[in-house]
Amino acid sequence: MLNGSLDGHLFKKRNDATAVLNWNTRYQIALGLSYLHQSCHKCIIHCDIKPGNILLDASFAPKVADFGLAAFVGRDFSRVLTTIRGTAGYLAPEWLSGVAITPKIDVYSFGMVLLEIISGSRNSSLETSYYTSSSSYHNVEYFPVQAISKLHGGDVKSLVDPELHDDFNLEEAERVCKVACCCIQDNEFDRPTMGEVVRVLEGLQKIDMPPMLRLLAALTEH
Numbered sequence: 001m002l003n004g005s006l007d008g009h010l011f012k013k014r015n016d017a018t019a020v021l022n023w024n025t026r027y028q029i030a031l032g033l034s035y036l037h038q039s040c041h042k043c044i045i046h047c048d049i050k051p052g053n054i055l056l057d058a059s060f061a062p063k064v065a066d067f068g069l070a071a072f073v074g075r076d077f078s079r080v081l082t083t084i085r086g087t088a089g090y091l092a093p094e095w096l097s098g099v100a101i102t103p104k105i106d107v108y109s110f111g112m113v114l115l116e117i118i119s120g121s122r123n124s125s126l127e128t129s130y131y132t133s134s135s136s137y138h139n140v141e142y143f144p145v146q147a148i149s150k151l152h153g154g155d156v157k158s159l160v161d162p163e164l165h166d167d168f169n170l171e172e173a174e175r176v177c178k179v180a181c182c183c184i185q186d187n188e189f190d191r192p193t194m195g196e197v198v199r200v201l202e203g204l205q206k207i208d209m210p211p212m213l214r215l216l217a218a219l220t221e222h
Helices: 006-010 023-033 093-097 104-119 143-152 170-183 194-201 214-221
Strands: 043-045 054-056 062-064 071-073
Touching: 006 054, 006 104, 023 054, 023 062, 023 104, 023 170, 023 194, 093 104, 104 143, 104 170, 104 194, 143 170, 170 194
Parallel strands: none
Antiparallel strands: 043 071, 054 062
């Protein structure tokens, strides 16, 4: 993949000469990723969706990589039991409870990635740590809690990567932010399917204002 991984473009280091991704490219990457779960012969739950596992080809089309944690589920099964853990900052709450997982864990991670595409910065201060059965969300500063507050306050513009210098489509940014905040809802049943995400990002379906993230807000406060 000629353009490396998405994290190399979003989280640039000070001396990195990598060009800033413009808004149109970011939106197309988001739309390209939204087809997860929809176009496979079998339903694949990736379990570790994050910018480091998203590779970009010569035209910046995204490809999901590293299926080391993936669970392959047959068409007749909707849930799979597992004890593995993904990367800190992208984990759905149900990972920590030890219950059976569904494709909605990828939806949650996708929502977190969307917020990072919007902001150009990491949601979490933890970059490489992994949760275990006894770990928690402590010492993690969550951008998503700020994002949904700004969304409710009508100030999505302040969430967009300053490196874009206001050169972006505000309507699309609000749409992406709404989708992201719906994807990271505490309860998996409140999250959209990736099919619904596709229709919203393509402008074919409207989406309601997502409710506040009670669990994430409470964990952040503590």
